Amino acid sequence: MRIGVFICHCGENIGRTVDCPSVASACANFSGVVHAEDYKYMCSDPGQNLIKQAIKEKNLDAVVVGSCSPHMHEKTFRKACSDAGINPFLVEMANLREHCSWIHDDVPSATRKAIDLVRMLVEKVKFNEPLIPIRVPVTKRALVIGGGISGIQASLDIANAGYEVVLVEKEPSIGGHMSQLSETFPTLDCSQCILTPRMVEVYQHPRIKLVSYSEVENVEGFIGNFSVTIRKKARSVKDELCTGCGLCVQKCPIKKVALSDFDEGLATRPAMYVPFPQAVPNIPVIDRSVCTYFKTGKCQLCKKVCGREAIDFEQQDQLIKEDVGAIIVATGYKLYTIDKKPDESMIKGYGEYGYGKFKDVVDGLQFERIASASGPTSGEMLRPSDKTTPKKIVFIQCVGSRDESKGFSYCSKICCMYTAKHAMLYKHKVHDGEAYVFYMDIRAGGKNYDEFVRRAIEEDGVKYIRGRVSKIYEENGKLIVKGEDTLAGVRVEIDADMVVLATAMIAQNDSVKLAQTLSVSYDKYGFFNESHPKLKPVETSTGGIFLAGACNAPRDIPDSVSMASAAAAKALVLFGSDVLEREPVVAKVNEATCAGCFYCQKVCAYNAIEQKEIKDRQGNVIKVVAYVNSGLCQGCGTCNATCPSKSVELLGFKDDQIYAQINSFAEVF
Amino acid sequence: MKQLIDISKELFESKQVGYIIGYAEDKFKRVKPFVAYSSLDTERFVFNNNSVNNLAVYLTRLPKAKEGKIGIVAKGCDIKSIIALIQENQIKRDDVIIIGVNCNSVVNQIDEQFSKENTAIKCKYCQVRTPAHYDYLVGEIKEVELPEDKNFAIMQKLDSMSAEEKWNFWEAEFEKCVKCYACRQVCPLCYCEQCIVDKSMPRWIDSSATTKGNFAWNMIRAFHLSGRCIGCNECERACPAEIPLSLLNRKMGMVAINEFNYRHGTDINQPTLIGNYNVNDKEDFIM
């Protein structure tokens, strides 16, 4: 091997403490080194030319540069050498600045150390192999999971940029929680009015394939090359034939058979239903658990009235496969409902608030439906129990949020704003009504947010009480709310007609399962984790999978939309090139010696290690060995250290490379 | 014995097994590993206090049976190795039929009469004289006298020594090692196709039998078995230089128990100790 050593003075930075010329002359004596020189600024153009020239003149096949940290200039020197015809992975850098000249004063010992550092890398580079960057083709299609506002935004952005999108929605219609809202803060514009056009745009977009009433079943592959299996749940209606005329829904004889999810249980729906009038796609679903036909085998009224013969009672769940290059997760949130027996490990519930027991104690989304013009009361402010107008209403914030002892320690972020909005909506509809808000702090950070809360207090006369509520009970048709005003230091008792709880935003029930399907990390609450809290807020730990909206943490609409666009931008960056180039620092298995214990598989954080069958000519399996999927491998080398027989090695940091460094750290024993 | 032979015969006759690994006596009446390939062969099967070998080692050494599963006669301790092999993907549970034997302790010195004094030390702490896991169970449990744990005193002494004294102790022991690798060959969990010591690029462990290389070999052997060794002590029994290898394994076993409350080879579905982690693992030694 013909190695060239180049020692940089970095002006005075290295030269002041390290005697660079004598380092260079010492290195010239190392075995394998055929060229050694020092120069003022190796990274400058003349410096780089020096290296290139030496490579050509001396016919070098490996280079060690003694200069600054590889984090600083490794790319520079690799590029220079590669221009001169040396594989970039045959270039090593000895860190003579950050790890030597800058931290030492004594010239002789710093110089000695510098020689050691260069020697170790000269020895290493002898074992370096030329590596070729891994090039993986990119499928320029995206999968978006979740059709709420985040998913809609991400889908539209990607599709408008010219790429195909598969949008998977669990419910029969896209729209998500935003479609349930009455009006939105801080402008009080109607939620449906701004959302519906977007939903239609998705439906009509030539590059968006909307797969509703479906769930992601399995994900295989890696960045640029995912293969996704989607379970299309049986709708009992052929979506390609249905025109959405709605006749079947009208004729369905069992009208009020189930509580409407869309109306948060405040209204009923028939067995054949569309979740809400503006649903996209506007195709009904048969709820088989309540449909007379599925229970008794009789009825089929819907089938009789359908002119298009779209009703299909025999329909089965269908598994469809989609190949995509990027995945955006936008599965959103759900509200913490406290009526059910709470999970012992996580939350202890709020039995004292009587949610689920008293009809007039509702949660935030239920109140949205009551306030909504398309809701069960057609927007009239009527309480659920007796459909009268509540004259006194109490809002309680932070139910489940910021409450470590009973709920979750995090802040749900949107409740301060939507409670102010609720109180305002109430006051706008019930002019003589009284609205009280129990709060811990008002967190109204955002453009025009604090002004909005002030408006509720000052213009609309909502009474804000700083304190917690200890109990709600019913007495003579009134809900007695017992609480505390911590600013006045007195106990408060309000005989309310209705109570609205701002319950915590929590992760979807199946978020952990989905996270495991995607190999994405999640926090203890079930929210998906971002790759870096500041610098990689929409990326996940798995390449090619991005996050948008409230599946990552509680988030309001503007934040969700910006995050969705950011995630879309990240996917578009990926689609910007035909192939993805990755550093070839990945693990490789020696199949001849692998004993198949698969400890490597256990320690791999990226699921990059697979089991591979080795077969003889007859096709009999001789043995099963490990196989590294270089698309997934991130190059940590934990498998290499774990393997007892060293049958898997990390390229660029192979055992013999590190051995060479250890072997040469000191001149003599 | 009859029970064992009957079951073995039945396994052959019903074509469930291709062969059965067991024990038989040679012409000098010494008990040795023996592979029965037919119903007739099983007549030679014996099991007694001299059935000391851990036969699980043959599960990865012998070729697969052409037809049927592999039958194996195993003591409770040996079954731990079988479970360990299953945990480590070396064999499938469905591919073996385990004939567990109620064990009344085995000898320490194979050529001497079995007695309380001549009982393997591992038997003193045995929890599985009646195996915890098996397909068939034969034999009867009898009252046994437990041997003295001579190694305990040595362990205690070692623990009280200074680093230099310990080094000198092991230097004297490892000096004797001739790198015959009998310890490796006899170990059911040393199933690598190419051992790290045979790897020459790079040569992490000096292959010549110098004390330095012997240190590295014996340390790495113990390290690769840490959290995995089930304590059959076959390595020590096989060592011609009589190096107390079981001390090293025992030390690592104690770490597994004390720090992680983990015993390898007790449960097929238990996640292995190495290869998994707990975010709360002890780290008081890390600055």
Added chain:
Amino acid sequence: MNFGYYPGCSLSGTAKEFDLSLKEVLKYLDTDLQEINDWCCCGASSAHSASHLLSVALPARNLILAKEQGMKEIVAPCAACFNRLKVAQHELKTDDHIRINTEELLDTKYSDGINVLNLISLFQQIGLEKIKSNAKVDFSKLNVACYYGCLLVRPHDILKFDDPENPTTMEEVVKATGAKPVDWNFKVECCGAAHSIAHTEIVENLSMKILDDAINYKANVIVVACPMCHSNLDMRQKNIIKHNPGRNKIPILYLSQLIGLSLGLDHKKLGLDLHFIDTAPLIASLSENEVAV
């Protein structure tokens, strides 16, 4: 069945009828109680305000005695005793410092492993089916308000018994007797507890609300499992009515007394004559419905 028994001071004093009725019922249900020999005070409400160590060491002593006497499960019918025993167990398990100090003080080693039962969990252990199948009196017209108070269910993290805000286990037991539990608001509301002596007016005020709510929800009787609750609701009721006229009386029974009644046991032996609020009218209304078995 056999359980260890820690009566505590109340059951051998002011709440004698609790003790009487429990023993009577258990005898009928073939369950033996073995009283812890040489038991001492549990520390109740006073020890923990005086000395933390004492508040753990007193119950610890009783737990150690129970273990020495070969018991695995002990019943502490008094809610305060139950609470103190459980809290002590928790602290001894989680806090080495307090455990070592306690052991030093008692000069004995402590080891975990006693299961402490309260009145409700005792009947759950015995089996509600057994109560149901032995019920002799028709309770179908009896509306019962189950009052838990604070000590039975709080702190939840330590006691791990029922929902601290809306418990329902006592209702299950009551249902087994054939009576109808009412769904009311104040089952875990404060009764005033130990303020009974120094600030009687607080207790009267708080207890009044509890009584009012029970009556409001059409209860004929309030059932309790705590001597403190009983004394506040029963003993103070006369004065509550005196100071706030126009109210009806409502009898307060121990859960064990209610079960005893349903089993058709002798009223005297259940100590039903030992209450301040007369139980006779209630009993009379029930006896009309007695059925022969």
Added chain:
Amino acid sequence: MENEKFEPKIVAFVCNWCTYTGADLAGTSRLKQQTNARLIRVPCTGRIDPVFIIKAFEKGADGVLVSGCHPNDCHYNTGNFHARRRWIFFRQLLDFVGIDSSRLYFSWVSASEGKKWVDVVDGVINSVREKGPFNGYKKLNKEIEIPVK
């Protein structure tokens, strides 16, 4: 040679993302330290095999330092957790055979802990200097030296 002042030789195995970068920061902050340590850069502490450490001692190291990202900060998510579990075994094994485990140091040093890195390195160098040279292997190495005539 015998009379020369003993200067310990330290080999440090450091992960690329946290400790190596932390050491860079110590450099850019001009935090002075002693010259005895030689760093070997690996991607992750998960890559560090105990044979590295044995080899370093064999080759004459008087002390070995292993350093990486703090738990939960690992660039590769879990590499340091697996490494930590190995170390728990390995250091007790070393101790048992007489390689004083106090010659083997472990630390978590993040990319922002330049100061901590200096403290760790100087601390290790000082304490190994106090302990004196590690003679065990030096003696064994003599056994295989070919006498020079």
